Amino acid sequence: MEIVDLSKETLGPYLVCLEDWSEDLKEAGNRKEIWYKRMKDKGLRVKMAVENGKALGMIQYVPIEAAFAEGRDLYFIHCIWVHGHKGKGVGNVQKRGIGKALLHAAEEDVRGMGKTGVAAWGVWLPFWMRASWFRKQGYTKVDRDGMAVLLWKPFSQDAVPPRWIRMKKKPDKGEGRVRVTALCSGWCQVQNMTCERARRASAAFGDKVEFCEVDTSDRATYLEWGIPDGLFIDGKSVVTGPPPSYQKIMKKIAKKVSKLKT
Ligand SMILES: CC(C)(COP(=O)(O)OP(=O)(O)OC[C@H]1O[C@@H](n2cnc3c(N)ncnc32)[C@H](O)[C@@H]1OP(=O)(O)O)[C@@H](O)C(=O)NCCC(=O)NCCS
Structure with missing residues (x-):
């Protein structure tokens, strides 16, 4: 298994979160592709875990200034995902060290860009992208909004902790419909x-x-x-x-x- 930058070969699996077998995901349409095209010029980075030409895992991160948290000079991990569906696609390949290798590669990449640290988010409950997993990897909690925990790993003393941006506006009720x-x-x-x-x-x-x-x-x-x-x-x-x-x-x-x- 190796960790590589996103390429023409892995773009397809990346855009469907490695689940090209999923009918459900096809429903999502091309919104992720539109987002990807927009964000790749704003510093989006993607690393893929690949083995025998197959994508096993991915991590995507953007400058925090372009993410949904407040901060500066940090990168923000939108998501990390190691394929975990038994009997589907590449099967369950979690707990083989792939997540750790992806995170490490992303951190080294961010460090190399001269940023002051990495922010990540997870939920505090034991499912989906767990905040506890990031804590285990040396991240500390800096903020929480409902279920969403914001964590970070600063690289330098002058790094400024990020904060969640909170909901400012609520959609209205319809009139007559x-x-x-x-x-x-x-x-x-x-x-x-x-x-x-x-x-x-x-x-x-x-x-x-x-x-x-x-x-x-x-x-x-x-x-x-x-x-x-x-x-x-x-x-x-x-x-x-x-x-x-x-x-x-x-x-x-x-x-x-x-x-x-x-
Ligand atoms: C969290 C995740 C990225 C970890 O990747 P992984 O390849 O399974 O993890 P690793 O094998 O690298 O494990 C790293 C460490 O975390 C621990 N770990 C892994 N999965 C764990 C779990 N579910 N609960 C507790 N610890 C766990 C391992 O024991 C290992 O510990 P160590 O450092 O002491 O050896 C992966 O499980 C995953 O993708 N989960 C779903 C996340 C998700 O929903 N993402 C979608 C967001 S859009």
Whole structure:
């Protein structure tokens, strides 16, 4: 296994989070590709773990100034993922040291760019991208917003700890129809999939539902809202991790539609 920079050969698996076997991920559309094209000129770095020509893991990180946290001179890890689905794609290759090797390669890369440290995020509960895993790799907690823990590993004494940017604006309720608002930045296929499901579900209700997609990959738009991704039905937040199914979103919208005055 070796850790390499993203290349033409690994771009495909990277854009679908190594899950080219997943029908669910196809639903996410091309939002990640659009995000990738935009961010690669803003300092996005991607490292891939490859063995016998197959992608086993990935890590993507961007300058914190282009990420969803406040800080300077740091890089921010959006996500690290080592394929973990048994019997699918490359199978479960976790716990073989690949995650550690990816993180180490990213840290060395960031150090080489003269940055003052690395920030990362994870959830404090024992699932998905765990904050505890980063703690084990020498990161310390600097902030928390709900389930999301912000951690960092400074490289120098003058490094300034990052902070979460918090939600500043909440989507409104619709007038005379239900308003479904999806904030979508494009970096995460799970969020992209949720956004696409919400768009399709909204369309199924015709003019009773208006669908608004907010592109938070635009920095100014993101700062206006303060959150990169989220789904709201008439202003009420829907939990998007794990991603809600199409049927679940339909059900939630239908409930609101049934309360509309005719
Ligand atoms: C977290 C993750 C990147 C770790 O990669 P990995 O290749 O499985 O981990 P490694 O084999 O390099 O393990 C490194 C260390 O973490 C420990 N570790 C790995 N998985 C762990 C787990 N689930 N719980 C606790 N410790 C764990 C290992 O024991 C090892 O400890 P050591 O340093 O004492 O030897 C990987 O498990 C993963 O991708 N998890 C899902 C994360 C996710 O949801 N990402 C999507 C974000 S969009």
